[in-house]
Amino acid sequence: MSLEPVPDVGTLVRDWRRRRRLSQQALSDRCGVSTRHLSTLETGKARPSAGMVARLCEALAVPLRERRRFFTAAGFVPDASELPLGTPGLAQVNTALELILAGHEPYPALVIDGGWDLVAANDAAYALLDGVPADLLEPPVNLVRLSLDPRGLAPRITNLGAWRDAILARIRHEHDVSADPRLAALLADLDRAPAAATLPPDAPEIVLTLRLRVGPDELAFVTTTTVFGTPGDVTVAELAIEALYPADDATRAALTSRAR
Missing domain, CATH: 1.10.260.40 (lambda repressor-like DNA-binding domains)
Incomplete structure (x- = not known):
């Protein structure tokens, strides 16, 4: 090769x-x-x-x-490392991720890399994937592709048009900043998605709410993104923690009940 x-x-x-x-x-x-x-x-x-x-x-x-x-x-040794996440050198990072994911229960939280591939998740996040065909969950799982796949989460997202537009804008911005070829491939996939021209517009929101059907419930989430401050390693720099918070009392009650 x-x-x-x-x-x-x-x-x-x-x-x-x-x-x-x-x-x-x-x-x-x-x-x-x-x-x-x-x-x-x-x-x-x-x-x-x-x-x-x-x-x-x-x-x-x-x-x-x-x-x-x-x-x-330029002929110099790079001033930043690029270690696999499981190596002893990143033990403190792994510990921090585990604490954050566990501490966010009963609300979903996921860790993604720079190409939006799933790195880790807590139990509440995995529960949202219940019923997704097993072949779509074979690693590496790309969360954007999974959410747009007709066999994945797309039929469950009730505001798919607004979510797709928002995630497309975010990935474009990330690609402009990073020139990451993984994001270029994602953008190409999004542009080819059949739903692109047929999804009806949704009413604008101050903060986009992800609305997802899970079993008999429609859960509503607002999301936040957390990154490591001043990282000196490429792997760590590209990690992001996507935390989902209930956007209404019904979602909060449903998540608490499911955890029990």
Whole structure:
């Protein structure tokens, strides 16, 4: 299997500068260098020091995954790790995730990675998936694809149009920020979804409420997203905890009853 070639650092700088819609002048001002020097870096006539790579990444708000590519392309050891979640080096992170998920019961909470694949969930979250065909729950489970699948959660989401529009906007924003190819693939799938042109519009809400039929109940949730502060590892930086809170008394009572 051939590995994807790493672009030269000048190409990375130029591509990310354009992605951030910055002129050479604007970027050089942020980095405290001349436009001539920045131009020589982009064309490969000069190579940046490790300190300059760090300044460029900071000025361009480059996410950790891409930051590693910058350092590698410039010939330096990346300044951020990328450890598998189960390794001893991330034991404190795993402990924190377990505490958060357990502490959120009886309300659902899930951990996803940067491509919206399910990493972990509490019992209340898994209960929402009851009745979903087993083949759709084989890892890796992508929550966006699962929710839009006609055999998955889509028929149970009573405000599917509003939810789909909101999640599409969020993924577009995340892709604009990160340039993650996993999100590009998700966006392509969403654009091809048959429901895209046929879902009726829903009344706007100040905070989007996810409305999901579970058995005889229609549960209503508002969601929050939590990330780790100042992570120094790519895996940790891309983790997000999606916590669902009851949006009404009926949902709160149903979740409490189910937990008992």
